[in-house]
Amino acid sequence: MSRRALRITMIVLATVGLGVASYLTYVHYSGSPPVCTAGGSCLKVQTSIYSKLAGVPVALMGLIGYIAILASLLAPENETSRFATLAFAIAGFGFSAYLTYRELFSIHAVCEWCASSAAIMTILMLLAVWRFLRGEAPPYESPHVKPAEGPQAAHVSAS
Amino acid sequence: MSPVEDPESDLTRKQRREQARAQRKAVEEASATQSAQRKRLIQLGGIAGVVVVIIAIILVATGSGGSKGAPAPKSPAANAAAASVISLLQGIPQNGITLGNASAPVTIQYFGDLECPICKQFTLGALPSVIQKYVRTGKVKIEYRSMQTATRERETFQTQQVAALAAGKQNLMWHYIELFYHEQGEEGSGYVTESYLQGLAAQVPGLSLSNWSSARNDPAYANQVISDAQAANQSGFTGTPSFLIGKTGGSMQKLENPSLTDASSFEPVIEKLLKG
Numbered sequence: 304m305s306r307r308a309l310r311i312t313m314i315v316l317a318t319v320g321l322g323v324a325s326y327l328t329y330v331h332y333s334g335s336p337p338v339c340t341a342g343g344s345c346l347k348v349q350t351s352i353y354s355k356l357a358g359v360p361v362a363l364m365g366l367i368g369y370i371a372i373l374a375s376l377l378a379p380e381n382e383t384s385r386f387a388t389l390a391f392a393i394a395g396f397g398f399s400a401y402l403t404y405r406e407l408f409s410i411h412a413v414c415e416w417c418a419s420s421a422a423i424m425t426i427l428m429l430l431a432v433w434r435f436l437r438g439e440a441p442p443y444e445s446p447h448v449k450p451a452e453g454p455q456a457a458h459v460s461a462s
Numbered sequence: 463m464s465p466v467e468d469p470e471s472d473l474t475r476k477q478r479r480e481q482a483r484a485q486r487k488a489v490e491e492a493s494a495t496q497s498a499q500r501k502r503l504i505q506l507g508g509i510a511g512v513v514v515v516i517i518a519i520i521l522v523a524t525g526s527g528g529s530k531g532a533p534a535p536k537s538p539a540a541n542a543a544a545a546s547v548i549s550l551l552q553g554i555p556q557n558g559i560t561l562g563n564a565s566a567p568v569t570i571q572y573f574g575d576l577e578c579p580i581c582k583q584f585t586l587g588a589l590p591s592v593i594q595k596y597v598r599t600g601k602v603k604i605e606y607r608s609m610q611t612a613t614r615e616r617e618t619f620q621t622q623q624v625a626a627l628a629a630g631k632q633n634l635m636w637h638y639i640e641l642f643y644h645e646q647g648e649e650g651s652g653y654v655t656e657s658y659l660q661g662l663a664a665q666v667p668g669l670s671l672s673n674w675s676s677a678r679n680d681p682a683y684a685n686q687v688i689s690d691a692q693a694a695n696q697s698g699f700t701g702t703p704s705f706l707i708g709k710t711g712g713s714m715q716k717l718e719n720p721s722l723t724d725a726s727s728f729e730p731v732i733e734k735l736l737k738g
Contacts, residue, residue, distance in 0.1 A: 352618045352654065353524065390509050397513035401520055409656040411675055436502055438495075 306380075306437070313388070313430050314376050320423040321369040327362035327416055337416060348414035353405045361402060365420060368395040372427060382439070389435040396428035543644035544665045550590055551636055554598055558630040559686075561593070562603030568596070568735045570604045570728070571706040571714065573694050576622050576642045577649060578612035581703045583722040585643040591725035596732055603710070606639055608687045609694040611702045618654050623687045625659045628677035629669060637666040709735055 304312075330337045330349060339345030348354065354361055368391060375387035399421035406413050555563055570592075574581040596602035606626075613619040622642070629638035641662050647653030663674050677683070697706060697716060707728070708714035720727030 352615065352621050352656070354617050355615060356520065356524070358615075386505060389506065393509050393513050394516075397517045401517050404521075405524075412679060432506065435506065436499070438498060438502065 306434075309430060309434055310376060310380065313427060313434070314373065316423050316427050316430075317369055317373040317376060320420055320427070321366065321373060323416055323420045323423070324362060324365035324369050327420075328360065328366050331360045331362045337414070339415060345414040345416060348406055348412050348417060353402070353409060361398075364398065365395075368398070368424075385431075385435045385438075389431045392424070392428040392431035395424045399424045540645055540661075540665060543641060544667075547637055547640040547644060548667060550593060551640065554593070554636075556630075556633040556636050558633070559606050559627065559635055560603050561606075561636045562597040563600040564603065565710075566597075566600055566603040567710055568602045568732055569708060569710045569714070570602060571607050571693075572604055573607045573609040573690070573697075573699055573702055573704040573706075574639075575609060575611045575613055575619065575702045576626060576639060577619075577646065577654065578702045579646065579649055580701075580722065581612075582643045582646045584703045584720070585640065587723040588721055588725050588728070592728050592732075595725065596728075601736060602732060606635065607690040607693060609691060609699060609702050609704065612649055613654075614650060620684060620687055622654050622659060624678055624683045625663070627683040627686055628674050628680070629663065629666060631677040631680075632669055632673060634666050634669050637669070638662060641665055707731055707735070709738075 327337065327349070331354065337345040337349055349362075356364065371391045372388060372395065375384050375391060378384040378387070402417060403421050406417065551561070554561060557564060572589075574585075592602070592604075597604060608619075608623040608627075610616065610619045613622070626635055626638045626642065629635045645662065647658075660671075663669055663671055694704065697704070699716075699718070701718075703720075705717040705720065706714035707717050715731075717727065717731060
């Protein structure tokens, strides 16, 4: 995959994740039940005691995380911006892993919106690691130029 | 033999120099690439390590199951509470949120917050007398309604009240709320964790935990909590416990700030309604 294609893929994924997190944040503040095919699982997760961390809704944290990832991807590509994407993606993946653990072992309900965000974040993290370890593109090698000879050499010697 | 070398050998030496330079450059570049790669791997490891530590702190802080200020399930205190609750409610019919005979002539609506310490005082103080004297005898039925006061987080309130309502699907809600009040932790200490709620459910005799768990997903209970809040608001209640009392099926009157330790605030009102 070319560097450009990789970056565009990550931007698309981060945008989709941003959409999911925006919806969950809206649902949290509006108090309306989330659209969910798995019965009341989403509502149970959304209204559980784990839906906030230190008083901040986890959906809002996800939204901020995706904005940070997207901003680092849209910034001019260099070692620093790749590192920033990596750091945000690993933090997002760790947080998603924690929330998935809570869904499975504490709340005993899985919210499909949260699961899709966790899947997006996992793919983003893997791509960010790959992109970071690949590093800079190799420098452009100019075609070999044959040393000047003949008239140019004569010109040099004449001067 | 002239010391001056011929152009051909000079060109060869130049080529050799260029070759050596290219080799040196290649080695330097490989070394730089290796060093950059090593640096990236260290940075990657560092970030992963920091994230793992932060998540571990969050896991510990949000509780891996332990509850602060509330007795641990199966502890002597919890066993004593369970025995007291079972004895109080033994033989009294329950139906969803209602304790008592469905055809009881008088209805009391009890608006409470499961984390409210004043509700605890009332539930352990005055309520048993009302239950023994009027509910057990079929004269009064009590409906439990949710009203958020002491619980700080809306999500926690919703979760705990729905947990109690879900036990009502097996007609055991009153066991659950009585146990909650008996084992109530220190206000604001964050003792209401998922394992605390499950620990209470495990103490309710005859409650199927799998049915209770799936009932908690029923949106009807979440909606019940919301409609209770609206009813409390319409009645103008500002604190818990608050009560509405009246003839079953008739109009209800407010009863606020009752005695928390005995049934003296209820008795005259109930007697009047029973006679009237």
